[in-house]
């Protein structure tokens with residue numbers, strides 16, 4: 001029996017990199033690749049504290065103000081730079097241990113499963129294709145206008161699943177996933193397979209922090225005490 005705390009959960013949304021899979025993406029390399037493009041398009045962006053996708057948007061807005069015709073060329077070059085690095089990483093990427101079995105168990109129990117990621121579809125498909133694993137919706141950055149941590153991203157997945165936010169969990173490895181869950185009204189579950197610590201995830205709003213998403217099934221089953229680290 002599920003612990004009362006989890007009663008009413010109908011869907012679980014997962015972040016991808018660092019939560020379901022390990023893709024070895026070099027985010028520093030991605031940032032450098034995009035920043036290196038900016039002088040070619042005559043723009044400069046202060047990237048401190050910003051995600052690389054937001055840096056691209058800011059640069060595109062700058063270029064649009066001066067020379068609207070070059071925006072498409074900039075976007076294409078930036079997208080290609082990210083894609084090259086993401087695909088290279090995805091070729092070496094793999095599912096995290098125990099995660100595919102966990103998703104199968106969730107599906108068997110009747111829970112709906114969604115995956116939301118800032119990664120691109122081609123890279124995610126490469127890793128997903130390594131094993132037959134059930135999910136109901138996958139929304140990469142190619143599929144939505146606003147990516148997480150914008151709440152529109154999980155909301156779009158929940159609309160597809162027809163599940164209310166308060167009946168869904170968002171599982172992620174990054175503090176921004178926890179913020180995203182809160183902004184969209186989902187319950188936040190942190191995992192330690194990425195770069196964030198228990199303390200950071202808790203402070204960002206995680207109801208529970210697990211060693212891995214593979215433990216989620218155990219927690220939903222009722223082994224709450226052993227699952228809550």
Ligand SMILES: [Mg+2]
Pocket residue numbers: 015016017018019172173174194
């Ligand atoms: Mg992640």
